Amino acid sequence: MVLPAYFENDIHFAGGGDRYPYRLAQALREHCDVTLVTFGRKRAEENLDGLKHFVLPVISRSPDNPVAWPGYFLRHKFDLIHVHQVRSAVTSLLTVVAPIRRTPLVATDHGGGGPSLMYRLNLYSLISRFILVSEFSRTLLPSGALERTTVIRGGIDTDRFAFSERPRQPRAIQVGRIMPHKGIEYLIEAAGSDIPVVVAGRVFDRDYYQYLRRLSEGRPVTFLLDADDAAIRDLYASSAVTVAASVYRDQRGGYWPNSELLGLTMLESMAVGTPVICTDVGGMPEYVVDGHVGYVVPPNDPATLRSKLLELLSDPVRASAMGAAGREHVKSYTWDRVAEAVAREYSHVVRGATAD
Numbered sequence: 001m002v003l004p005a006y007f008e009n010d011i012h013f014a015g016g017g018d019r020y021p022y023r024l025a026q027a028l029r030e031h032c033d034v035t036l037v038t039f040g041r042k043r044a045e046e047n048l049d050g051l052k053h054f055v056l057p058v059i060s061r062s063p064d065n066p067v068a069w070p071g072y073f074l075r076h077k078f079d080l081i082h083v084h085q086v087r088s089a090v091t092s093l094l095t096v097v098a099p100i101r102r103t104p105l106v107a108t109d110h111g112g113g114g115p116s117l118m119y120r121l122n123l124y125s126l127i128s129r130f131i132l133v134s135e136f137s138r139t140l141l142p143s144g145a146l147e148r149t150t151v152i153r154g155g156i157d158t159d160r161f162a163f164s165e166r167p168r169q170p171r172a173i174q175v176g177r178i179m180p181h182k183g184i185e186y187l188i189e190a191a192g193s194d195i196p197v198v199v200a201g202r203v204f205d206r207d208y209y210q211y212l213r214r215l216s217e218g219r220p221v222t223f224l225l226d227a228d229d230a231a232i233r234d235l236y237a238s239s240a241v242t243v244a245a246s247v248y249r250d251q252r253g254g255y256w257p258n259s260e261l262l263g264l265t266m267l268e269s270m271a272v273g274t275p276v277i278c279t280d281v282g283g284m285p286e287y288v289v290d291g292h293v294g295y296v297v298p299p300n301d302p303a304t305l306r307s308k309l310l311e312l313l314s315d316p317v318r319a320s321a322m323g324a325a326g327r328e329h330v331k332s333y334t335w336d337r338v339a340e341a342v343a344r345e346y347s348h349v350v351r352g353a354t355a356d
Contacts, residue, residue, distance in 0.1 A: 171240060
């Protein structure tokens, strides 16, 4: 399991695209022997919560697109390599290295990465299988790759994100990296001066964060920049609604066509029983059943977002029913089910490679 992300010391996941490979690797241990490979300043080998973990030293220290020598993958023989982030230098490199070792290569896109030769040189044709997290993700692949794709939605740890019957505070939260495509300003505008808002996440764009701070002046907006996992779980369980206000076109005019292939925060919120509101962006509407577990609203539309916020805040009984429906809904996306489906795909790929 290869995660093309650079970690200076300990692993600190930036978002769902980092958490997904780690959680999947943990869940897959019931089905196969798994090694997680990440990138850092120097080579290391450790046991990471019971998971074999190798850190490969990088040539460049780009956090989103690290580059390392391929010797590790040439020296070690694996039955299969599953790499995350299609548009990354590591993934492009593995399309060349894996065939040398006659190792099938599986890829999952999470919308991140950086400059690579993947599409320019048609390297995607060397990937044995694409395991995707949404139908939207499938639309981002070249037509020549579509016959080699499978969509497996999820996952979520329903024990870790346990259902809570705690009273909800009349506030809206948004959890995730503070970046322009998250559309946080639209939530702040929609909430106005009467709906408290909590924004929880690390700052990845300092200018955007300062813009949000200025926009929040005189409004009941709180920024939690260093909340740990326990604090985030508590925030979900104590808030009336979780919002994902992501956009394709941000307030600066930037375009984010790969925004929110999954929307992990929606699953986490539903698991604890808190209703959600997401924009009609990326793969999120595939997970959020409009009018049943929450609402799907147009992006860049604070007026519609406000109306749905007021509906939930003014009707706690309906909000509670949506929260309970969300908890039932996410049971089909548990990591156990995801791992079982992924393991089946692995078996098909390995058998196919052996037959060839």
